[in-house]
Amino acid sequence: MNHTGELAAFGTAICWTLSAIFFERASKRISVLAVNLFKLILSFGFLVVTATILRGIPFPTDAPPRAWLFLTISGVVGFVITDFFLFTAYKTIGSRVSSLFLALSPTITALLGFIFLGERLGWRGLVGMGMVISGILVTVVAKGDLKIAGRKVSGLPPEHGDLRPAQLSKVDRRGYLFAFLACIGQAIGMILTKHGLQDYNPVAGSTIRSLAGVGGFLVFGFLTDRGRSFTTALKDKTALKFTFLGAIVGPFLGVTLSLFAMQRTQAGVVSTLIGLTPVLIIPPSILLFKQKVKPAEIGGALLAVAGSAVFFL
Template identity: 35%
Template sequence: MGEIAAILTAVCWSFTSIFFNNASRAIGSVRVNRLRLLVATAILLLAHWIFLGTPIPTQASGERWLWLGLSGIIGLALGDAFLFQAYVHIGARLTTIIMALDPVVSTLIAWLWLGEQLTLMEVFGILFTVFGVGWVVMEQRNGQTGHSRRDLLLGILCGGGAVLGQAIGFVLSKKGLENGFSPLSGVLIRIVIATLVMWLLALLSGKIRDTWEGLYNKEARNNILAGALVGPSLGVWLSMVSVQMIPVGIASTLMATRPVMLLPLSKWFYNEKISIRSIIGTLIALIGVTLIFLVG
């Protein structure tokens, strides 16, 4: 069940990448980052009210709010802020290559902090999956321009910050979800705290009105609504289900298959050509995923 939730997370995040990419082209990534969290908060508050009877998880202890709140700040607010800045400096392809290291970092942190142990088969599964994903995203494209030394350095630093943010966020979530705590409540706490932090920063920097005006753009508004539904809402909820049920390293590895999932979507939405190299990388990644499922 946890493995299936992780794969479905990757599917959701693949769709949300398309939606948020379209929105970012219209109004900029910084606006989109703030607005997506705000919309996701509204969706999750309603879902929590419908399924669990209250708009907020009043039954959660202060300790859970602490762990999950920190997870939201580090993983969603800071981690995603670093991620969007990495996109600005070095583009999506190089950023995705750096993000492919997330399963390795997540596994190490979970081992050091939570004492999670992986079997040899699971380790091989992670290696195959990471290599396959890396093989896909490292493919050079014709006409690609180089990056300045400054942008390359800043991009690598921001990408590293995004990897650490996501990895630490998952481990903190695992801690906050212990003893069968509701993943829906967990993701709501994460999103609420991350949203408060992001909008507080917007208030301090005088960007509230500028951000809000982004919703006047119809294309951006529609894509943000769709992306917030399948990404920060459904996708992050599924990721919490996965992290709660299986080791963090396995969960993050399966979620990291998003670039592979994006191949048919990019063909569908943007008519991008799928190369032989991409197909080979996908097959290698699928071998890794299969090894993980065989053990699970």
């Protein structure tokens, strides 16, 4: 049985893991608007070069009107709205806590796929999805990012200090709200992408979405601060380096792989496998950030991996 769609979705999860690390670093140094605009400009450039090499056509001039319509809307929803919410959540409550909310995206995507696309999931798909989501939740909660009944909240950005849960809820209410809105936006973007892409080339589809995102953030930036956040960000070379690395593995490789996956398997399955990011981030957390991993986190990772394996049976 051919599982190229599932493999592409898993590759997307690896890309998102790396991009989450890079973009969180960048977002803590410069504005969220600047990070998003720069990453999409870089991504658009990468995609144009790739399309020229693979298709002989730098721009998606051969895209049907349906693809332009839905992929443009998908780019605005998925890049401008969703990523603005997500990056603000990264900056406020950290990528690990934000990932807990994004774990809800597969369920929402599957529900939207059932309602609007008429997709069906067999019992193996449902079991696998449940295992993956459970593994993600166990992993993130066990890490201690959010302890509802505990005395303090750990695993958060240093600026929070030793906050009590009640204090954190008051200080970071917007972060939790934005993380949840990003989850919903991601699910809607998945459905719009699948509806618009169909049999069209994934690289060209990514180009349309990136172009829509660039336009959206330019308008957003000049309406909010007349572009001052963009010019200020250009002075921070470290932030630009992290943005450059994140753009390669995220909007370029990650998005292209996700579009490839969307063409070859169901939207809920793709979203579930992409949702492995909070589990996959554990190894770099140990190796790069010297974090201690609890046995429960390892158990959650194993459960999530076992759930993703169900899709290959």
